Amino acid sequence: MSTETIAPAPASRSGAKRPNYVRRTPNRQRKSIVLTIVMAVFVIYSIVPLAWLIINATKDQGDLFSTFGLWFGSEFNLWQNIIDTVTYRDGIFVQWFGNTLLYVIVGAGGATLLATVAGYGMAKYNFPGRRAVFAVVLGAIAIPGTALAVPTFLMFSQLGLTNTPWAVILPSLISPFGLYLIWTYAVDAVPTELLEAARMDGSGEFRTFFTISLRLLAPGIVTVLLFAVVATWNNYFLPLIMLSEPTWYPLTVGLSQWSAQASGVAAQPIYNLVITGSLLTIIPIVVAFLFLQRFWQSGLSAGSVKQ
Amino acid sequence: MSTITRSRRRTIAVATASVVALGLTLAGCSSSGTPADEPGGSADELEAALEEGGEITYWSWTPSAEAQVAAFEDAYPNVDVKLVNAGTNTEEYTKLQNAITAGSGAPDVAQVEYYAIPQFALSDSLVDLAPYGFGDLEEQYTPGPWGAVTVGDAVYGLPQDSGPMAMFYNATVFEKYGIEVPTTYDEYVAAAEKLHTADPNAYITSDTGDAGFTTSMIWQAGGRPFTADGANVTIDLQDEGSKKWAESWNRLVDGGLLATTPGWSDEWYRALGDGSIATLLTGAWMPGVLESSVPDAAGDWRVAPMPTYDGTPVTAENGGGGQVVLKQSKNPALAAAFLKWLNADPASIEVFLASGGFPATTADLESDEFLAKAPEYFGGQKINEVLVDAAKNVPSGWQYLPYQVYANSIFGDTVGQSYLNSGDLNEGLQAWQDQLVDYGNQQGFTVE
Numbered sequence: 051m052s053t054e055t056i057a058p059a060p061a062s063r064s065g066a067k068r069p070n071y072v073r074r075t076p077n078r079q080r081k082s083i084v085l086t087i088v089m090a091v092f093v094i095y096s097i098v099p100l101a102w103l104i105i106n107a108t109k110d111q112g113d114l115f116s117t118f119g120l121w122f123g124s125e126f127n128l129w130q131n132i133i134d135t136v137t138y139r140d141g142i143f144v145q146w147f148g149n150t151l152l153y154v155i156v157g158a159g160g161a162t163l164l165a166t167v168a169g170y171g172m173a174k175y176n177f178p179g180r181r182a183v184f185a186v187v188l189g190a191i192a193i194p195g196t197a198l199a200v201p202t203f204l205m206f207s208q209l210g211l212t213n214t215p216w217a218v219i220l221p222s223l224i225s226p227f228g229l230y231l232i233w234t235y236a237v238d239a240v241p242t243e244l245l246e247a248a249r250m251d252g253s254g255e256f257r258t259f260f261t262i263s264l265r266l267l268a269p270g271i272v273t274v275l276l277f278a279v280v281a282t283w284n285n286y287f288l289p290l291i292m293l294s295e296p297t298w299y300p301l302t303v304g305l306s307q308w309s310a311q312a313s314g315v316a317a318q319p320i321y322n323l324v325i326t327g328s329l330l331t332i333i334p335i336v337v338a339f340l341f342l343q344r345f346w347q348s349g350l351s352a353g354s355v356k357q
Numbered sequence: 358m359s360t361i362t363r364s365r366r367r368t369i370a371v372a373t374a375s376v377v378a379l380g381l382t383l384a385g386c387s388s389s390g391t392p393a394d395e396p397g398g399s400a401d402e403l404e405a406a407l408e409e410g411g412e413i414t415y416w417s418w419t420p421s422a423e424a425q426v427a428a429f430e431d432a433y434p435n436v437d438v439k440l441v442n443a444g445t446n447t448e449e450y451t452k453l454q455n456a457i458t459a460g461s462g463a464p465d466v467a468q469v470e471y472y473a474i475p476q477f478a479l480s481d482s483l484v485d486l487a488p489y490g491f492g493d494l495e496e497q498y499t500p501g502p503w504g505a506v507t508v509g510d511a512v513y514g515l516p517q518d519s520g521p522m523a524m525f526y527n528a529t530v531f532e533k534y535g536i537e538v539p540t541t542y543d544e545y546v547a548a549a550e551k552l553h554t555a556d557p558n559a560y561i562t563s564d565t566g567d568a569g570f571t572t573s574m575i576w577q578a579g580g581r582p583f584t585a586d587g588a589n590v591t592i593d594l595q596d597e598g599s600k601k602w603a604e605s606w607n608r609l610v611d612g613g614l615l616a617t618t619p620g621w622s623d624e625w626y627r628a629l630g631d632g633s634i635a636t637l638l639t640g641a642w643m644p645g646v647l648e649s650s651v652p653d654a655a656g657d658w659r660v661a662p663m664p665t666y667d668g669t670p671v672t673a674e675n676g677g678g679g680q681v682v683l684k685q686s687k688n689p690a691l692a693a694a695f696l697k698w699l700n701a702d703p704a705s706i707e708v709f710l711a712s713g714g715f716p717a718t719t720a721d722l723e724s725d726e727f728l729a730k731a732p733e734y735f736g737g738q739k740i741n742e743v744l745v746d747a748a749k750n751v752p753s754g755w756q757y758l759p760y761q762v763y764a765n766s767i768f769g770d771t772v773g774q775s776y777l778n779s780g781d782l783n784e785g786l787q788a789w790q791d792q793l794v795d796y797g798n799q800q801g802f803t804v805e
Contacts, residue, residue: 115623115626204458204459207462210461212462291451291455294441294443294462296443310445311418313446314445315518315642315676316642316646316712319621319623
């Protein structure tokens with residue numbers, strides 16, 4: 051709070067009273083060449099793989115092998131590659147895309163819903179066993195999902211759930227980290243006084259939750275949703291061991307299968323389709339990020355309650 | 358005496374327990390209640406099963422599978438074959454092993470490469486097909502692949518393709534630098550030096566340490582480092598043949614005469630196209646891969662017999678595999694009937710040949726039509742004459758480990774390090790052997 055009021059002051063003062071060339075001095079002093087270089091390197095480091103992906107998605111198999119990796123090949127083949135990708139093996143890529151969407155909408159959506167409801171409840175209601183739940187949630191965050199994949203596989207196999215979409219969706223519904231995030235967020239973002247005021251006005255608990263709390267929690271929910279969407283979209287190991295039928299594969303496992311068929315006896319390398327498929331795979335997640343980013347504004351309720 | 362007996366019995370008990378726990382020997386969980394459990398089956402049952410029909414699942418990644426299944430369903434309309442591509446080689450084996458461990462989810466018939474068959478056969482996961490009369494099919498196949506699908510009298514699968522090794526070389530590059538086609542490994546090393554001196558970007562071949570390649574090369578050199586008899590395994594990666602290979606290959610590794618391009622990467626395919634990798638010592642299934650994936654080099658490549666150590670023609674099998682019937686199958690007779698059609702019926706093999714595969718059936722290998730093929734990609738050379746000749750020069754007696762899939766997965770950490778540091782391959786082989794002995798003992802084998 052205090053930094054916000056003080057920080058703009060020197061800039062506005064110098065801007066008002068001093069000529070332009072003088073005003074630049076403090077700015078220049080704040081620049082660090084080392085930091086700039088580090089940042090530039092970092093930007094290149096992040097951009098180059100993406101640029102490589104986009105450039106190479108425009109090449110056919112032959113150009114991919116015979117031309118320089120970071121520049122365009124002799125022909126612009128992007129549209130043909132996209133057509134080949136979505137029609138290869140009777141359009142299995144489209145099916146994988148649909149599967150991924152299904153896993154993301156049901157899995158990540160369900161995970162966000164459960165995390166929100168549970169986290170809110172944990173933050174705003176007192177009930178016996180709260181501390182025990184707290185311990186369990188914290189413990190669950192500490193265990194990586196990969197470690198649970200094999201026991202989950204054996205359990206699902208006994209239930210006859212392997213090789214069905216449930217094998218991927220059910221484990222995705224659990225997000226202890228999301229629950230914990232909503233919990234800590236709700237403690238501050240939803241003032242208890244506000245809830246009390248709502249109760250005084252005769253609003254039921256569910257109505258209060260849906261009309262007031264949910265809106266206050268929006269930035270937190272979006273954060274959890276983004277985490278869950280990214281995690282489910284990129285989920286690889288779990289579907290890899292759960293599913294053996296390609297018709298249920300998500301994009302990640304499917305693309306890795308395409309990539310693997312380039313080696314050994316009867317090798318059929320389709321690297322151009324793997325690359326184009328990867329590009330198509332990241333587009334929705336980039337769009338989701340850009341779209342959801344605008345919900346990322348905190349402090350919605352700042353000043354709504356006098357404390 | 359009694360102490361010895363008791364301690365040995367205890368070792369066996371512990372060993373069995375750990376094997377069961379780790380899912381290598383799953384007789385207990387995989388076969389309970391399945392019909393495959395009961396001994397029996399006869400050749401007549403196959404015909405009956407085909408007529409009765411039913412549904413079976415077939416896991417395969419080979420490109421010809423789809424057309425073969427379609428042809429089979431045309432011929433036997435009562436049978437429904439569900440074809441699933443569950444992943445290429447090791448990916449499929451992991452899934453198969455998972456399904457076996459879990460006790461359900463395995464297909465009826467699966468494609469498994471030769472090096473991995475012992476792992477599934479010795480863990481009692483495969484149906485012995487000898488009772489269905491499959492033993493009589495022996496004479497239809499070349500000895501190398503047949504040896505790979507049998508353990509003693511038991512027949513655990515039928516060979517689909519084979520990979521007798523030959524030397525593929527880029528004749529344009531050889532001509533440009535005046536290099537003679539090497540027939541011995543001394544000449545091969547000399548050619549490597551000459552080529553690399555003339556063009557520092559060109560290498561005789563690429564090898565960054567590949568378990569399948571190394572074991573095949575040891576096989577060719579006369580080494581038999583692995584033997585398995587039930588739970589008794591011996592490993593000797595310093596036998597005469599292994600040392601002979603390491604000695605000659607060390608000269609290439611030491612001299613920096615091998616390209617460090619990893620096999621099957623896009624750089625590797627590129628190098629095969631532009632001539633910077635001049636030879637490939639590999640299985641007879643390679644022509645199809647070259648034709649479809651390295652179109653730039655059309656007309657450059659030729660095939661010659663493998664270089665040898667003393668001039669006597671000898672080679673080895675590299676790659677290739679067959680199909681097996683899983684014990685989890687609810688209808689093993691039908692699965693066996695499908696398998697028999699798949700790898701022994703001319704109608705199916707015709708489809709396989711059309712896809713560019715190299716068969717394991719002697720009748721097809723020796724047919725005039727097959728031998729007379731002169732693909733333009735290889736400058737009109739009758740390459741099958743060389744390759745079929747190679748199939749006849751594969752020495753017998755080779756065995757893979759009952760845990761070869763694991764063994765290959767740690768190859769890079771051991772022998773691969775020798776490649777990386779241009780060190781002595783024998784040290785790498787020794788390190789590989791040590792780790793394999795430890796692992797085998799942990800898994801309940803008795804390894805020496």
